[in-house]
Amino acid sequence: MLSRVAESIYWLGRYVERAENYARFIDVNFNLMLDLPPGLKEQWEPLIAATGDLDSYKGRFENFDRLETIYFLAFDLKNPNSMFSCISKARENARTVREKITKESWEKLNEVYLFMKEGVGNEIWKQEDPREFINSVKYKIQLLYGIGDNSVARTEGWYFVRLGQFLERADKTSRILDVKYHILLPSPKEVGTTLDILHWMALLKSVSGFNIYRQVYGNIEPAKIVEFLVLNKYFPRSIYYCLAEAEDCLQKIYGSASKGYRNSAEKRLGSLCSQLEYSDVNDVISLGLHEFLDDLQLKINHISDAIHNNFFRIGDSLSKKQQTQ
Amino acid sequence: MLESITPEKLMELQGATDRAQVAMGMTFNVYHENKGVEKILPLDIIPRIISGKEWSIVERGLKQRIRALNLFIDDIYNNQKILKDKIVPEDMVYSSGNFLKPLVGMTPPKGVWCHISGSDLVRDEKGDFYVLEDNLRVPSGVSYLLENREILKRVFPTTFRGMNVRHVSDYPNMLFRMLQQLSGKENPVVGLLTPGIYNSAYFEHSYLALLMGIELVVGQDLVVNNDKVYMKTTKGLHQVDVIYRRIDDTFLDPEVFNPNSMLGAKGLFQAYKKGNLALANAPGTGVADDKAIYAYVPRIIKYYLNEEPIIHNVKTHICAEKEGLNYVLQHIEDLVVKETNAAGGYGMMIGPKSTKEEHEKFRALVKANPRNYIAQPTLALSTVPTLVNDLIEPRHVDLRPFILYGEDIEVLPGALTRVALKKGSLVVNSSQGGGSKDTWVLYE
Numbered sequence: 001m002l003s004r005v006a007e008s009i010y011w012l013g014r015y016v017e018r019a020e021n022y023a024r025f026i027d028v029n030f031n032l033m034l035d036l037p038p039g040l041k042e043q044w045e046p047l048i049a050a051t052g053d054l055d056s057y058k059g060r061f062e063n064f065d066r067l068e069t070i071y072f073l074a075f076d077l078k079n080p081n082s083m084f085s086c087i088s089k090a091r092e093n094a095r096t097v098r099e100k101i102t103k104e105s106w107e108k109l110n111e112v113y114l115f116m117k118e119g120v121g122n123e124i125w126k127q128e129d130p131r132e133f134i135n136s137v138k139y140k141i142q143l144l145y146g147i148g149d150n151s152v153a154r155t156e157g158w159y160f161v162r163l164g165q166f167l168e169r170a171d172k173t174s175r176i177l178d179v180k181y182h183i184l185l186p187s188p189k190e191v192g193t194t195l196d197i198l199h200w201m202a203l204l205k206s207v208s209g210f211n212i213y214r215q216v217y218g219n220i221e222p223a224k225i226v227e228f229l230v231l232n233k234y235f236p237r238s239i240y241y242c243l244a245e246a247e248d249c250l251q252k253i254y255g256s257a258s259k260g261y262r263n264s265a266e267k268r269l270g271s272l273c274s275q276l277e278y279s280d281v282n283d284v285i286s287l288g289l290h291e292f293l294d295d296l297q298l299k300i301n302h303i304s305d306a307i308h309n310n311f312f313r314i315g316d317s318l319s320k321k322q323q324t325q
Numbered sequence: 326m327l328e329s330i331t332p333e334k335l336m337e338l339q340g341a342t343d344r345a346q347v348a349m350g351m352t353f354n355v356y357h358e359n360k361g362v363e364k365i366l367p368l369d370i371i372p373r374i375i376s377g378k379e380w381s382i383v384e385r386g387l388k389q390r391i392r393a394l395n396l397f398i399d400d401i402y403n404n405q406k407i408l409k410d411k412i413v414p415e416d417m418v419y420s421s422g423n424f425l426k427p428l429v430g431m432t433p434p435k436g437v438w439c440h441i442s443g444s445d446l447v448r449d450e451k452g453d454f455y456v457l458e459d460n461l462r463v464p465s466g467v468s469y470l471l472e473n474r475e476i477l478k479r480v481f482p483t484t485f486r487g488m489n490v491r492h493v494s495d496y497p498n499m500l501f502r503m504l505q506q507l508s509g510k511e512n513p514v515v516g517l518l519t520p521g522i523y524n525s526a527y528f529e530h531s532y533l534a535l536l537m538g539i540e541l542v543v544g545q546d547l548v549v550n551n552d553k554v555y556m557k558t559t560k561g562l563h564q565v566d567v568i569y570r571r572i573d574d575t576f577l578d579p580e581v582f583n584p585n586s587m588l589g590a591k592g593l594f595q596a597y598k599k600g601n602l603a604l605a606n607a608p609g610t611g612v613a614d615d616k617a618i619y620a621y622v623p624r625i626i627k628y629y630l631n632e633e634p635i636i637h638n639v640k641t642h643i644c645a646e647k648e649g650l651n652y653v654l655q656h657i658e659d660l661v662v663k664e665t666n667a668a669g670g671y672g673m674m675i676g677p678k679s680t681k682e683e684h685e686k687f688r689a690l691v692k693a694n695p696r697n698y699i700a701q702p703t704l705a706l707s708t709v710p711t712l713v714n715d716l717i718e719p720r721h722v723d724l725r726p727f728i729l730y731g732e733d734i735e736v737l738p739g740a741l742t743r744v745a746l747k748k749g750s751l752v753v754n755s756s757q758g759g760g761s762k763d764t765w766v767l768y769e
Contacts, residue, residue: 001558001559001560002540002542002546002556002557002558002559003546003557003558003559004543004545004546004557006559092522095522095527095531096521096522097541098531098535099531099532099534099535099541107348107349110348110349111348114347114348156559253559311559312559314557314558314559314560314561314562315548315555315557315558315561315562316557
């Protein structure tokens with residue numbers, strides 16, 4: 001597969017997944033705010049903080065109003081990570097590799113884009129309740145995934161999309177978890193109160209994990225939730241699960257079946273997977289959840305860099321050599 | 326056929342067609358506008374029908390014309406007999422920006438230069454076909470022809486079955502076979518070279534690559550080493566044997582042509598010259614579709630084939646010739662004046678539809694640089710029924726058939742009909758408010 005095509009497809013997977021996760025962020029925070037006891041101010045800042053775009057937001061907006069934050073996260077083309085930016089870039093990438101993706105996938109992605117564009121035209125963020133729109137985008141993206149599952153051949157391209165998708169999802173789950181660190185409780189005494197539990201429940205719902213968590217773990221306890229979202233081996237949005245899927249994709253791409261690693265991307269991803277596989281939740285908490293997640297996000301970035309060097313930049317040294325001749 | 330459908334039903338079908346095109350992303354970018362301006366080429370759902378008898382004339386005429394033009398190109402870059410015999414004036418060739426010196430002395434495999442061409446035809450009021458211009462470099466539009474047919478088959482399934490329409494779906498196979506044959510290898514690697522996503526014909530490039538199952542490459546995907554061309558893949562470098570290039574000649578290789586080109590690859594031309602790479606079309610074919618050379622095509626056919634042209638030219642006044650220049654300056658109000666190196670409906674003036682100021686402007690332009698202009702009488706172009714709002718009205722059309730030249734010359738039995746949607750307009754180019762129609766070539 002052409003390196004340029006593989007790169008476009010990899011980022012296509014990441015952008016679409018990012019947009020879907022932002023839809024989840026917005027929906028769940030909106031729901032949470034509706035449950036707040038009277039007198040408490042709506043909190044949108046933690047959400048922006050968790051996306052890592054707090055500085056860019058502060059440079060352009062004064063307050064953390066619902067209207068402005070939803071605009072920034074969903075519709076703002078000046079925010080390179082907004083849903084609309086991600087969908088636009090995903091579609092642009094798909095257009096450059098259109099002959100490599102199925103007609104159904106392309107048409108569905110094009111539909112998501114046209115839908116978002118219409119939403120911008122209708123200024124959805126000004127609506128009293130934008131959830132219906134945001135959720136429609138989420139469902140359209142899930143339909144896109146469903147189409148892929150049932151119509152795309154399991155060749156190199158498929159594994160590059162999935163690689164991007166799962167690395168992105170691992171990163172986003174870690175950020176959803178990190179929202180909890182940024183959310184301000186009215187006072188430290190509130191830890192373990194109804195309000196605190198409400199936050200944790202909202203967090204589980206944002207990853208569609210509330211019911212399964214209840215069935216497996218029972219009570220709402222922070223340590224168990226951390227274990228569920230970081231280390232669980234069966235839940236498709238837990239960080240370990242996502243990284244293990246990504247590792248599998250990488251091995252399929254390279255054709256490596258046996259143990260060990262054959263390139264720096266496999267080495268970094270493999271060792272991160274092993275680290276999680278042989279950790280328990282006390283290891284995570286004793287390090288400090290926020291510190292642990294920070295370190296994890298950094299490692300995921302390094303894995304992404306290694307993927308670039310190993311697959312997308314492979315012939316560049318020859319091109320450069322020629323340019324200097 | 327149309328009588329059996331109510332206007333409301335037609336409008337409904339037309340609306341469904343427009344929406345289908347947007348949903349399928351069948352869009353093109355318009356030049357000189359901001360990036361991201363995507364438009365659809367409006368498809369008028371009323372098909373244009375050409376009988377088998379009429380088509381056989383078109384087919385024979387095009388084969389004859391392309392055979393002769395190919396011989397002309399080969400001659401120009403080699404023996405130049407036609408220049409020595411003074412059939413075509415020497416400076417007419419040398420002054421053309423499309424005559425490429427690096428090609429002198431070259432003979433591509435099997436002597437074929439213009440593998441893919443698409444000549445534009447028009448009909449006059451009597452129904453006779455004329456060639457309006459030849460496109461021997463990188464003609465586009467075939468994807469619209471193929472997609473239009475897919476859409477019409479969905480819109481008029483029963484009518485279609487009863488009409489005995491010749492199918493066009495074999496085109497990707499014909500093209501792929503022809504490209505493969507350009508290489509001496511058993512299973513050559515074929516790629517399609519596109520300028521990229523912002524090119525107006527990008528949809529077509531990706532569409533054809535998909536249908537042929539070949540790699541769609543841009544310049545940055547290619548690297549030349551030891552006079553061989555390679556693609557950069559996730560598994561390392563991979564040699565390419567044949568390139569169907571959809572970028573202009575002068576962008577192919579910054580070492581030989583335009584040094585600022587980012588679209589091609591350094592060293593590509595050397596690989597081509599050494600025979601390690603086949604190109605379709607060969608560079609340099611533009612020398613034969615120059616609008617100034619067009620006027621000489623009847624003489625070119627006669628010279629190489631000793632035959633009379635089966636499809637005629639539109640009468641053309643060559644401003645570079647004294648007689649022609651005088652005639653054009655005197656009758657500019659009645660003529661269509663065209664720049665010889667422009668395309669896409671740009672750089673032209675239609676005398677009867679222009680103001681006095683425009684006449685004067687073009688008079689001055691022609692006088693200052695006669696070599697750059699030709700002029701033709703305004704034709705009474707044929708019209709065909711077209712759906713405009715909820716009425717069926719006549720609109721002017723042209724016809725672009727596609728010709729492949731491999732082991733033999735083949736003409737695809739179908740064509741892109743371009744239609745001027747503005748009332749009375751003669752300009753059918755997509756960039757200037759034109760649309761398209763499916764063209765049904767019948768077996769009989």
